[in-house]
Amino acid sequence: MMLGLLLARAGLTVTVVEKHADFLRDFRGDTLHPSTLEIIHDLGLYEELERLPHQKVARLSAAFGDFETEVADFSHLPVRSPFIMLMPQWDFLDFLRRAGEREPGFTCLMRTEATGLVEEAGRVVGLELQTQGGPAELRAPLVVAADGRKSVLRAAAGLAVEELGAPIDVMWFRLPRKATDTDQTGGRFDRGRLFVRIFRGDYWQCAFVIPKGTADTVRERGIEAFRAEVASLVPFEPDRADALRSFDDVALLSVAVDRLRTWHRPGLLCIGDAAHAMSPVAGVGINLAIQDAVAAANILTGPMQAGNVTDADLAAVEKRRLLPTRLVQRAQVFAHERILGPVLRSGDAPTRPPLPIRLLARFPILRRIPARLVGMGIRPERVRSPDVRISGE
Numbered sequence: 001m002m003l004g005l006l007l008a009r010a011g012l013t014v015t016v017v018e019k020h021a022d023f024l025r026d027f028r029g030d031t032l033h034p035s036t037l038e039i040i041h042d043l044g045l046y047e048e049l050e051r052l053p054h055q056k057v058a059r060l061s062a063a064f065g066d067f068e069t070e071v072a073d074f075s076h077l078p079v080r081s082p083f084i085m086l087m088p089q090w091d092f093l094d095f096l097r098r099a100g101e102r103e104p105g106f107t108c109l110m111r112t113e114a115t116g117l118v119e120e121a122g123r124v125v126g127l128e129l130q131t132q133g134g135p136a137e138l139r140a141p142l143v144v145a146a147d148g149r150k151s152v153l154r155a156a157a158g159l160a161v162e163e164l165g166a167p168i169d170v171m172w173f174r175l176p177r178k179a180t181d182t183d184q185t186g187g188r189f190d191r192g193r194l195f196v197r198i199f200r201g202d203y204w205q206c207a208f209v210i211p212k213g214t215a216d217t218v219r220e221r222g223i224e225a226f227r228a229e230v231a232s233l234v235p236f237e238p239d240r241a242d243a244l245r246s247f248d249d250v251a252l253l254s255v256a257v258d259r260l261r262t263w264h265r266p267g268l269l270c271i272g273d274a275a276h277a278m279s280p281v282a283g284v285g286i287n288l289a290i291q292d293a294v295a296a297a298n299i300l301t302g303p304m305q306a307g308n309v310t311d312a313d314l315a316a317v318e319k320r321r322l323l324p325t326r327l328v329q330r331a332q333v334f335a336h337e338r339i340l341g342p343v344l345r346s347g348d349a350p351t352r353p354p355l356p357i358r359l360l361a362r363f364p365i366l367r368r369i370p371a372r373l374v375g376m377g378i379r380p381e382r383v384r385s386p387d388v389r390i391s392g393e
Helices: 002-009 034-042 046-050 089-101 152-156 215-220 223-233 238-243 285-305 311-345 355-362 364-375
Strands: 014-017 055-057 059-064 067-073 084-086 106-109 113-120 123-131 134-139 143-145 161-163 168-176 186-190 193-199 203-211 251-254 258-260 268-270
Touching: 002 014, 002 089, 002 106, 002 285, 014 089, 034 046, 034 285, 046 089, 059 364, 067 355, 067 364, 089 106, 113 134, 113 152, 123 143, 143 152, 152 268, 168 215, 168 238, 168 311, 186 223, 186 311, 193 223, 193 311, 203 223, 203 311, 223 238, 258 311, 268 311, 285 311, 355 364
Parallel strands: 014 106, 059 186, 143 268
Antiparallel strands: 055 084, 059 067, 113 123, 123 134, 161 258, 168 203, 168 251, 186 193, 193 203
């Protein structure tokens, strides 16, 4: 959606294809980091975004047993919005779509599923679609696959995937929030259990982290046992967990960390989770996907305007985004192996905070480092693609 908006603002004709009738998918990434908010500022859309329901988080905390500390302070970042904005992803996608639809070359087709690729002489020249009226084709000089970690299009293209491994899965759910609760987003690491709470105004979005492949075991123990575990981890009265009436109220996210060996083929480019599935650690997935979109627009707008997008142009997008992708994924795998994994394996042993956490507690200035890495990332992108309304073209 972001790439479509940027290309349409540059005067190009763009079609975004969405298989659902709306964007109402719960338990998706809802964190807009300062790097993303800078891009929204670049587009002159921040005031419109801020009018939507949201919460702002300037600091993150973590608890290891009875030890709790702040771990990231975004308030010192040299940006116009030094905080994480929490906003339901459906609201953000609708916001981007509305901005796109103000451009004459932008079209968003809802209830239209991309089911395959149209190829001629080894080049991708369009999409096979399933529409409400039946099968159809959409021809295009460039197809961008942004259809997620289970991408149909990257599979159809035969692009090889490198699995980096993820030893965890996440059970997502909501708990009610009271006005007397803290508004601080944070996590708790406690004797074989990991719990994250995300401030969402009138409710908490919660993540219960489990070893990969153990969801059936958790369900077999029953919802009452699950509620009891959750109740022991929340920083408020235990009966708040009674809101979980059954496992129908709990969604399972199967965590994957992977990366395409090559992100493109003639006529096709993969970005976002279709190119590199991310762990929910640090909530960077949506923000990396947006960085991919901005880099793609910056690099491809000129060739697309000239009607000649080459393999070298597509490779330039991959080259631009590969280093930050690798570094973030490496950090996520490190966190899985050195922090999350040991906590989940600790059983009844006391959970001792690792050395980096103890240093963050002792020296508050160090909290600016994770804030910079999480909030801005590696090689943050800025909008460089032209805007025909500003240039007067």
